[in-house]
Amino acid sequence: MVQPTPTRPANSLTDPHLGRRIYRWLSSIPTWILWGLVVIWSVPTFGLFVSSFRDRDAQITTGWWTGGGWTLDNYVTVLTPGAGSRGLTNALLNSLAISLPATVIPIAVAAFAAYAFAWIPFKGREWAFVGVVALMAIPAQMSLIPLLQLYSGGGHLTIPWLDKTVTVFPDLSLAGEISAVWITHTGFALPFAIFLIHNYMSQLPKDVFESARIDGADHFTIFWRLVLPLSVPVLAAFAIFQFLWTWNDYLIALTMIGANGANLPATVRIASLAGEFGVQEHVLTAGAFVTTVLPLVVFFSLQRYFVRGILAGSVKG
Amino acid sequence: MGKLLTTVLGVVGAIGVSAVLFIGANKIFDLAPRHWRWFSALIGFLVSGTVFLVLWANDLLLSPLAVTITAVVIGTVGGFVLGNVSNRWWRLGVGVAMGVALGGIAGFYSQNIFGVLPDGTQVIWPARPDLQLGPLAGWTVGGAVLGAAIWQVRSRVKPLYRSVLLWGTLGWAVGAYAISNLSGGTRNEAVLAGVVLGLGFGALVGTRPLADDRERGRVQTESRKYIFLGPAFLFIAVTLIVPTIRTLILSVRDRRGENFLGIENYQKVFSNPNTFDTSGWRLLFTSRLFWMGVIVVVVGLIIARVRGREVGTSMVGSPPSYGAWFVGGLLVSAAVLSVLRGTLFNNLWWVITVTLVSSALGLGIAVLADRAKHEAAAKSIIFLPMAISFVGAGIIWRFMYQARQPTADVPHGGQTGLLNALWVGLGELTQSSTWPKAIAVTLVAVLAVGMALLAVMAFRDGVRGVGWGVVVALIPVLWFLYSLIVGVGGWADGRGQIILFIQNSPFNNLWLMVVLIWTQVGFAMIIFSAAIKAVPAVLIEAAKVDGATESQLFWKVTMPQIMPTIGVVITTLIVLVMKVFDIVKVMTNGNFDTQVIANEMWQRAFTELNFGLGSALAVVLFAAVLPVLVVNVRRMQRAV
Numbered sequence: 039m040v041q042p043t044p045t046r047p048a049n050s051l052t053d054p055h056l057g058r059r060i061y062r063w064l065s066s067i068p069t070w071i072l073w074g075l076v077v078i079w080s081v082p083t084f085g086l087f088v089s090s091f092r093d094r095d096a097q098i099t100t101g102w103w104t105g106g107g108w109t110l111d112n113y114v115t116v117l118t119p120g121a122g123s124r125g126l127t128n129a130l131l132n133s134l135a136i137s138l139p140a141t142v143i144p145i146a147v148a149a150f151a152a153y154a155f156a157w158i159p160f161k162g163r164e165w166a167f168v169g170v171v172a173l174m175a176i177p178a179q180m181s182l183i184p185l186l187q188l189y190s191g192g193g194h195l196t197i198p199w200l201d202k203t204v205t206v207f208p209d210l211s212l213a214g215e216i217s218a219v220w221i222t223h224t225g226f227a228l229p230f231a232i233f234l235i236h237n238y239m240s241q242l243p244k245d246v247f248e249s250a251r252i253d254g255a256d257h258f259t260i261f262w263r264l265v266l267p268l269s270v271p272v273l274a275a276f277a278i279f280q281f282l283w284t285w286n287d288y289l290i291a292l293t294m295i296g297a298n299g300a301n302l303p304a305t306v307r308i309a310s311l312a313g314e315f316g317v318q319e320h321v322l323t324a325g326a327f328v329t330t331v332l333p334l335v336v337f338f339s340l341q342r343y344f345v346r347g348i349l350a351g352s353v354k355g
Numbered sequence: 356m357g358k359l360l361t362t363v364l365g366v367v368g369a370i371g372v373s374a375v376l377f378i379g380a381n382k383i384f385d386l387a388p389r390h391w392r393w394f395s396a397l398i399g400f401l402v403s404g405t406v407f408l409v410l411w412a413n414d415l416l417l418s419p420l421a422v423t424i425t426a427v428v429i430g431t432v433g434g435f436v437l438g439n440v441s442n443r444w445w446r447l448g449v450g451v452a453m454g455v456a457l458g459g460i461a462g463f464y465s466q467n468i469f470g471v472l473p474d475g476t477q478v479i480w481p482a483r484p485d486l487q488l489g490p491l492a493g494w495t496v497g498g499a500v501l502g503a504a505i506w507q508v509r510s511r512v513k514p515l516y517r518s519v520l521l522w523g524t525l526g527w528a529v530g531a532y533a534i535s536n537l538s539g540g541t542r543n544e545a546v547l548a549g550v551v552l553g554l555g556f557g558a559l560v561g562t563r564p565l566a567d568d569r570e571r572g573r574v575q576t577e578s579r580k581y582i583f584l585g586p587a588f589l590f591i592a593v594t595l596i597v598p599t600i601r602t603l604i605l606s607v608r609d610r611r612g613e614n615f616l617g618i619e620n621y622q623k624v625f626s627n628p629n630t631f632d633t634s635g636w637r638l639l640f641t642s643r644l645f646w647m648g649v650i651v652v653v654v655g656l657i658i659a660r661v662r663g664r665e666v667g668t669s670m671v672g673s674p675p676s677y678g679a680w681f682v683g684g685l686l687v688s689a690a691v692l693s694v695l696r697g698t699l700f701n702n703l704w705w706v707i708t709v710t711l712v713s714s715a716l717g718l719g720i721a722v723l724a725d726r727a728k729h730e731a732a733a734k735s736i737i738f739l740p741m742a743i744s745f746v747g748a749g750i751i752w753r754f755m756y757q758a759r760q761p762t763a764d765v766p767h768g769g770q771t772g773l774l775n776a777l778w779v780g781l782g783e784l785t786q787s788s789t790w791p792k793a794i795a796v797t798l799v800a801v802l803a804v805g806m807a808l809l810a811v812m813a814f815r816d817g818v819r820g821v822g823w824g825v826v827v828a829l830i831p832v833l834w835f836l837y838s839l840i841v842g843v844g845g846w847a848d849g850r851g852q853i854i855l856f857i858q859n860s861p862f863n864n865l866w867l868m869v870v871l872i873w874t875q876v877g878f879a880m881i882i883f884s885a886a887i888k889a890v891p892a893v894l895i896e897a898a899k900v901d902g903a904t905e906s907q908l909f910w911k912v913t914m915p916q917i918m919p920t921i922g923v924v925i926t927t928l929i930v931l932v933m934k935v936f937d938i939v940k941v942m943t944n945g946n947f948d949t950q951v952i953a954n955e956m957w958q959r960a961f962t963e964l965n966f967g968l969g970s971a972l973a974v975v976l977f978a979a980v981l982p983v984l985v986v987n988v989r990r991m992q993r994a995v
């Protein structure tokens with residue numbers, strides 16, 4: 039890569055002015071490279087966006103960059119309720135129904151735990167915290183089979199040498215239900231959430247806590263009245279991160295909801311649309327774009343928090 | 356709309372119930388200092404209620420409703436009395452009476468267990484243990500001795516009899532319920548087993564002195580950590596810890612998880628040519644990619660040697676060498692992993708390529724953007740794919756890679772995918788046109804000559820960095836010029852020749868990786884960008900005063916400062932890439948030699964319902980990220 043080099047006045051050139059001009063021009067090359075990359079990075083999304091407004095014939099015969107065949111029909115098809123396998127309204131609702139609770143529940147649970155790890159002293163606290171955070175790296179695949187068994191048949195403990203089984207967790211027939219996805223997302227998100235929120239809460243000034251405790255406030259009051267309001271930035275950061283994560287999730291929804299088509303979220307519907315080659319492809323563009331709109335809106339309006347969440351999660355460690 | 360309503364109700368209900376439970380728990384323990392008797396009664400209520408509800412839920416009780424209500428009343432009253440009375444003999448009496456009553460009821464009203472095995476068959480057996488005097492006495496006495504030993508080890512802080520009582524009772528529980536024949540006993544035996552158990556625990560409760568003010572305050576404060584951590588630990592245990600252990604167990608069992616198989620599943624993973632195929636290794640030596648990579652690495656070595664001789668040592672690494680090694684390493688790894696086929700090697704390929712390319716590009720863009728105008732806008736656009744789902748990204752790129760049967764007499768052979776259109780268009784330009792080709796060749800030639808002149812000028816000025824940079828940049832330009840002249844691109848016999856990006860193995864893997872790189876560069880960039888901005892300005896100023904060039908500034912000042920961040924980004928990416936699933940599933944579903952472990956695991960487990968093999972694959976994945984986990988824990992421990 040060309041590294042810009044500042045002009046040195048001592049250059050011995052036949053025409054020093056020309057040389058200086060060329061070098062100055064060279065030092066703008068990095069910027070050109072940057073904007074070139076930016077263009078390359080946005081072309082795929084832009085192409086999909088343009089395609090989604092073109093009709094089937096236009097999409098099949100010509101590339102999106104040639105234009106022509108403009109229509110809104112793809113969006114109409116995708117957004118009309120009851121459009122059968124091509125309609126996405128139901129799936130979009132399911133996505134919301136999955137991602138909103140799957141964002142709120144982990145925040146609540148993790149905020150309490152993070153507070154305990156940060157401000158309630160107990161034996162083995164550091165170890166427990168490191169242990170919880172270490173779970174972040176465990177692949178979701180390690181849990182999928184047992185969790186699905188738990189949701190679809192309850193939890194059973196077989197006492198090996200008796201060959202007898204005791205039910206530890208009742209069979210609630212959660213497989214195929216949205217609540218199964220909530221529970222799974224909550225559990226998987228907790229290590230990161232606790233880590234992120236703990237890092238923030240533990241940085242809060244100690245004096246606040248001490249004066250509150252002198253005033254007779256217990257942990258619950260301190261948490262509720264003091265720490266929670268002060269932690270809004272980190273809670274927002276995690277909320278956005280988790281919302282995007284759960285909205286975009288495919289693996290967990292596919293596994294836990296599986297065949298129950300009425301409850302499938304948009305990602306799974308779109309992916310199965312993509313599997314039906316040929317017929318649906320022109321609708322797929324609109325479908326993919328519709329499912330992307332909400333994350334993009336969230337992303338652009340709340341980018342500051344999202345970035346903060348990612349940074350706190352990675353750089354701090 | 357009905358759907359929306361039920362969803363909202365479900366959400367509000369779930370959150371409301373959790374909030375009530377949580378606040379309720381806090382409020383209950385707030386009772387402790389001032390209303391100890393009520394607190395004690397509540398605890399009695401909750402403990403007896405929980406025990407009998409569990410028995411009920413397992414269908415162990417005759418007329419369960421009446422029995423549970425009776426038990427709860429006994430527990431509540433007992434708790435209330437214990438919260439009032441301070442005479443130790445009275446306390447002992449109440450505790451024992453309560454325990455005996457509860458144990459006796461449980462034993463007397465015990466009934467058949469109905470259980471469901473994991474495979475769905477129902478089993479029935481009476482829950483009346485067949486008490487055997489020998490083992491029972493052995494376990495009880497053994498437990499008591501263990502209790503005494505524990506008391507000894509714990510430096511005799513608590514009274515001896517409590518330790519003996521606790522462990523003796525636990526020993527009795529094991530002897531009575533765990534090792535006996537649970538289906539062979541009579542009602543009297545069931546009552547006996549329950550009464551003794553209740554007696555033990557009741558005596559334990561009864562021998563605790565009535566809590567004084569300090570103890571009550573302690574209960575109030577100490578309970579908080581359990582209330583605060585409880586829900587999180589419950590979720591983590593249910594969704595992460597227990598399933599992980601269970602997956603480990605399932606991985607050594609058969610497809611339904613019933614019979615023990617040993618390492619057979621793992622053998623299948625590693626002996627299957629679809630997952631682990633080294634048979635093509637000889638092809639490596641005829642691979643152009645491999646030799647190109649080797650040459651680039653050697654060039655890096657030569658540069659290092661030359662630099663080393665300048666300062667009098669054998670070899671010195673410098674940015675040009677690092678760059679050459681980086682590129683050469685990528686080429687060699689691509690060559691090696693394109694001949695060693697199979698799921699495991701695919702995963703390795705993904706990890707190497709995506710991690711290295713994303714981090715390097717992310718770092719590069721962060722540096723480029725650092726002082727550019729409209730930095731925020733540029734970074735936003737690079738970062739944007741992070742907000743798109745992997746499924747969405749896969750679909751977006753499927754349209755980029757689209758290949759259509761080329762038709763004649765249509766621009767770029769009628770391609771609707773951008774990449775194939777460019778490829779076919781390039782072929783058309785260089786092979787079937789005269790004037791456009793001549794213009795293109797001239798333009799590129801002028802560019803090449805200009806660059807050559809620039810390089811000469813830079814060397815004459817002694818600006819060696821710029822000189823070498825231009826020379827390196829000249830190589831691809833010359834290569835492109837040569838290609839233009841001899842003809843390049845998708846064109847043969849007067850018609851377009853498409854590239855099947857998704858179908859042509861093994862390099863289709865690289866095209867899938869591009870999708871993930873496209874999304875992850877933004878992640879790396881945003882983190883590097885923050886790290887670069889966090890480099891102390893004092894250091895940079897000091898280096899500038901000493902006359903450091905831009906490139907020295909980056910390699911000697913910025914790089915060492917952001918090294919820890921590079922580690923974080925790389926480990927995070929390794930874990931993420933190792934688990935890659937969505938993109939492969941959506942774009943190829945593992946066909947055309949693009950299978951990865953996560954997708955293979957999903958197919959084995961949830962399409963073929965082979966839980967044993969699926970679990971084994973999950974464990975392989977787990978083992979692969981385990982080193983990263985260890986590194987993370989180490990880093991955490993240093994930070995804590």
